[in-house]
Amino acid sequence: MSSVLSPLPQSFYARPVLTVARDVIGKVLVHVTPGGVLAARIVEAEAYRGPEDRAAHSWGGRRTERTEVMFGPPGFAYVFFVYGMHWHLNLVTTREGAPHAVLLRAGEPISGGAQMARRRKLAADDVRLSNGPGKLCQAFGIDRRHYGVDLTCSSLFLSDAPTPRGRLGRSPRIGVDYAGAWAEKPWRFFERDNRWVSRPRASPKPT
DNA sequence: AGGAAGATCCGCT
DNA sequence: GCGGATCTTCCTG
Numbered sequence: 001m002s003s004v005l006s007p008l009p010q011s012f013y014a015r016p017v018l019t020v021a022r023d024v025i026g027k028v029l030v031h032v033t034p035g036g037v038l039a040a041r042i043v044e045a046e047a048y049r050g051p052e053d054r055a056a057h058s059w060g061g062r063r064t065e066r067t068e069v070m071f072g073p074p075g076f077a078y079v080f081f082v083y084g085m086h087w088h089l090n091l092v093t094t095r096e097g098a099p100h101a102v103l104l105r106a107g108e109p110i111s112g113g114a115q116m117a118r119r120r121k122l123a124a125d126d127v128r129l130s131n132g133p134g135k136l137c138q139a140f141g142i143d144r145r146h147y148g149v150d151l152t153c154s155s156l157f158l159s160d161a162p163t164p165r166g167r168l169g170r171s172p173r174i175g176v177d178y179a180g181a182w183a184e185k186p187w188r189f190f191e192r193d194n195r196w197v198s199r200p201r202a203s204p205k206p207t
Numbered sequence: 208a209g210g211a212a213g214a215t216c217c218g219c220t
Numbered sequence: 221g222c223g224g225a226t227c228t229t230c231c232t233g
Binding site for chain 1: 212214216
Binding site for chain 1: 229
């Protein structure tokens with residue numbers, strides 16, 4: 001049904017970043033490719049709220065060629081490259097001038113599993129297909145070409161959910177230990193008891 | 208001009 | 221659990 005695979009409007013993104021990060025859990029990420037339609041329920045996401053949030057790339061008002069899209073209107077894709085080999089996908093939120101974004105960290109495949117498996121070199125039922133931000137992008141074929149695309153009118157978009165989400169979990173964000181007190185903020189949201197979540201619980205802290 | 212670090216993943220122990 | 225892979229981006233000197 002094409003009705004369940006239509007882009008959410010800009011108004012979905014034009015809200016506080018923590019609200020969007022929470023509400024995106026259970027929504028469906030869709031990528032229409034020549035090889036077929038890829039779709040996955042988002043089960044894990046994180047909010048990044050520059051310029052005050054030290055964990056955000058837009059921290060301190062850093063406005064560069066890379067972060068530029070975050071300073072624009074909501075509903076666009078912020079795609080960046082890390083660790084020399086991984087791409088990450090963010091949703092720009094809130095309003096123009098507020099460099100806020102939601103990182104999509106994991107998804108549960110519901111369509112196009114064969115293509116995802118081919119890209120990931122795994123079996124179609126392997127949880128490692130998309131249980132992490134880099135894995136999700138590789139499975140979906142997302143890279144620099146998707147930087148700045150309008151998520152309300154592109155082949156890449158977020159669709160409303162055909163099924164309700166499960167219980168919501170919260171924890172500190174992953175991999176931002178360098179951010180001091182900001183690293184402790186519980187700005188990671190995930191669907192509890194879903195096996196596609198990258199880490200079921202918050203990572204233990206050293207004493 | 209140079210270098211350090213990174214919103215990670217994978218394979219091995 | 222640990223370290224290597226791999227390269228873009230940004231800050232410093």
